[in-house]
Amino acid sequence: xxxxxxxxxxxxxxxxxxxxxxxxxxxxxxxxxxxxxxxxxxxxxxxxxxxxxxxxxxxxxxxxxxxxxxxxxxxxxxxxxxxxxxxxxxxxxxxxxxxxxxxxxxxxxxxxxxxxxxxxxxxxxxxxxxxxxxxxxxxxxxxxxxxxxxxxxxxxxxxxxxxxxxxxxxxxxxxxxxxxxxxxxxxxxxxxxxxxxxxxxxxxxxxxxxxxxxxxxxxxxxxxxxxxxxxxxxxxxxxxxxxxxxxxxxxxxxxxxxxxxxxxxxxxxxxxxxxxxxxxxxxxxxxxxxxxxxxxxxxxxxxxxxxxxxxxxxxxxxxxxxxxxxxxxxxxxxxxxxxxxxxxxxxxxxxxxxxxxxxxxxxxxxxxxxxxxxxxxxxxxxxxxxxxxxxxxxxxxxxxxxxxxxxxxxxxxxxxxxxxxxxxxxxxxxxxxxxxxxxxxxxxxxxxxxxxxxxxxxxxxxxxxxxxxxxxxxxxxxxxxxxxxxxxxxxxxxxxxxxxxxxxxxxxxxxx
Numbered sequence: 001x002x003x004x005x006x007x008x009x010x011x012x013x014x015x016x017x018x019x020x021x022x023x024x025x026x027x028x029x030x031x032x033x034x035x036x037x038x039x040x041x042x043x044x045x046x047x048x049x050x051x052x053x054x055x056x057x058x059x060x061x062x063x064x065x066x067x068x069x070x071x072x073x074x075x076x077x078x079x080x081x082x083x084x085x086x087x088x089x090x091x092x093x094x095x096x097x098x099x100x101x102x103x104x105x106x107x108x109x110x111x112x113x114x115x116x117x118x119x120x121x122x123x124x125x126x127x128x129x130x131x132x133x134x135x136x137x138x139x140x141x142x143x144x145x146x147x148x149x150x151x152x153x154x155x156x157x158x159x160x161x162x163x164x165x166x167x168x169x170x171x172x173x174x175x176x177x178x179x180x181x182x183x184x185x186x187x188x189x190x191x192x193x194x195x196x197x198x199x200x201x202x203x204x205x206x207x208x209x210x211x212x213x214x215x216x217x218x219x220x221x222x223x224x225x226x227x228x229x230x231x232x233x234x235x236x237x238x239x240x241x242x243x244x245x246x247x248x249x250x251x252x253x254x255x256x257x258x259x260x261x262x263x264x265x266x267x268x269x270x271x272x273x274x275x276x277x278x279x280x281x282x283x284x285x286x287x288x289x290x291x292x293x294x295x296x297x298x299x300x301x302x303x304x305x306x307x308x309x310x311x312x313x314x315x316x317x318x319x320x321x322x323x324x325x326x327x328x329x330x331x332x333x334x335x336x337x338x339x340x341x342x343x344x345x346x347x348x349x350x351x352x353x354x355x356x357x358x359x360x361x362x363x364x365x366x367x368x369x370x371x372x373x374x375x376x377x378x379x380x381x382x383x384x385x386x387x388x389x390x391x392x393x394x395x396x397x398x399x400x401x402x403x404x405x406x407x408x409x410x411x412x413x414x415x416x417x418x419x420x421x422x423x424x425x426x427x428x429x430x431x432x433x434x435x436x437x438x439x440x441x442x443x444x445x446x447x448x449x450x451x452x453x454x455x456x457x458x459x460x461x462x463x464x465x466x467x468x469x470x471x472x473x474x475x476x477x478x479x480x481x482x483x484x485x486x487x488x489x490x491x492x493x494x495x496x497x498x499x500x501x502x503x504x505x506x507x508x509x510x511x512x
Contacts, residue, residue, distance in 0.1 A: 066500035073097035134333035144272035204238040275311035
C-alpha cells in the first residue's frame, strides 16, 4: 500500500513559512536586516526604465547564501528559484546573477553594510550578548581572486628600469645621434625621460619624411642607395622607440604607481599583494596574491572589518582603530597579540582613551628561565650611571657612543642609544649594545598589565574570542578565496561573509 499523491491538483497550504521550521535561520536574517533605516536605501531615483529591486531583498539573499557557504552569483540565483527558505526571505523574487554581482560590489552597498554592522552591534548590546567593554583584534590572510603567476616584484622593476635607461642612452649616442641632422634639445645628459623618448620618436619620424622627400628629387643611383640605407636605419630605431622604449617606459611608470609602498602586486588584481599563506600544501613557502583581513570581535561576534594590502599586522593597528565607528568603540580594553606589539602601536595605545593589552614580540621568550639567566638579558648587566656605561657579565666595558635615529615605513621615528665596546677583540662577540629606552618603558607597562589579574584574564580571552571567527568562516563556510577583485569590492565581500557568520552565531545564541 502506498500513500496517495496527485500532481494535477493544488495542495494547501500555499504559505511558504508553513514548510519551514519555526527556528529557521532566515527569520533571524529577516529581523536584523529589517532593523535598518529605510531612508538609507534611497539609492536610485529615476522615472524611466524598470523599477529597481529593493536593496533589502538583495542583501537578505546574499547574507543567506553566504551563511550556507554559497558565493557564486549563478548559484545564488538558482537558490532563489529552488530554495523554499530563500523564496520566503525574498518574497519569491528572482533576481539575475548579474544584478546580484553588481549589487554586492557597489559603493552604495558598502554604506548599507556599514549601517548594518552598526545596527547589529546595537541589537547585540540591547540583548546583552556583548558588553561593549573590550574588543579583540586579529588578522588573517585570504587569497585574492588572482593567478599566482601574475606577480610583479618591485626589486625586479628597480633592476630592469635603469638598464632600459642605459640602453636608451647608448643607442642614442652611438647610433641615432650621427644619423639625424637636427640636434635634440635635452634638459640634462643623465637619462632620457618618458617625454624625451616621445620627442625622439617624433624626431626620427621627421627625419624619415625628409629622406623620402630627397629620394623623390634625386635620380642618381649612388645617392639614392645611400639615402635608402639611411632610411632603413632610421626606421629601425623609430620602430625600436615605438615598439620597445615607449611601451616599457609606460609599463614601468604604471608599475611604480601601482606599488604604493608595497613590494609586489598581481597583474590580475593590482590591489592584491603577494604574501605567504598558512595553508601551504607544498610546504615550500610559496607566495600567493592575497589581502590582510583585520577584524574586531567581542563574544565571538565580528563588529568591524577592514582590508589591508600589507602582509604584516604591525602597520594595520592604528589605521584600523581609527576607522572604528561609534557603535564599536570599546569603553575600556583593546586586546591584540604580539604581532601588533611595535613601539609605534604601544605608544599610540598609551595616548588613546583605551587600555591596550598587546604583547610585544619577545614577551614569551623573556619569561623563560634560559633567557632570564643568559647574557642577552640586560638585567644581568651592570649599569654605571655616572659614566653612562654598561658592563657585560664577562667584564667587557660598553661606553655610550651616540644616539641612532631610525625611521619606519609609516614615518614613525625611534631613537636608540648605542654603546660601543672598548675591548678591540670583542671577546663576547658583541661589538655594540643598542637600547631603545622608550620601547623598554612601554614593555615594562605591558608586563605590569599582563601580570595583573584583569589583564591576564582579558588576554587569555583573546584566543577564544577572535580566533574562532576565522576558523568558522574558513573551515565551516569554506571561504578561503575571494570571488571579486579590487580592494573596494573585496571589502564588501569581507563584510558580507563575516556578517553571515555573525547571523549564524546570533541565531544559535537566540535559540539557547
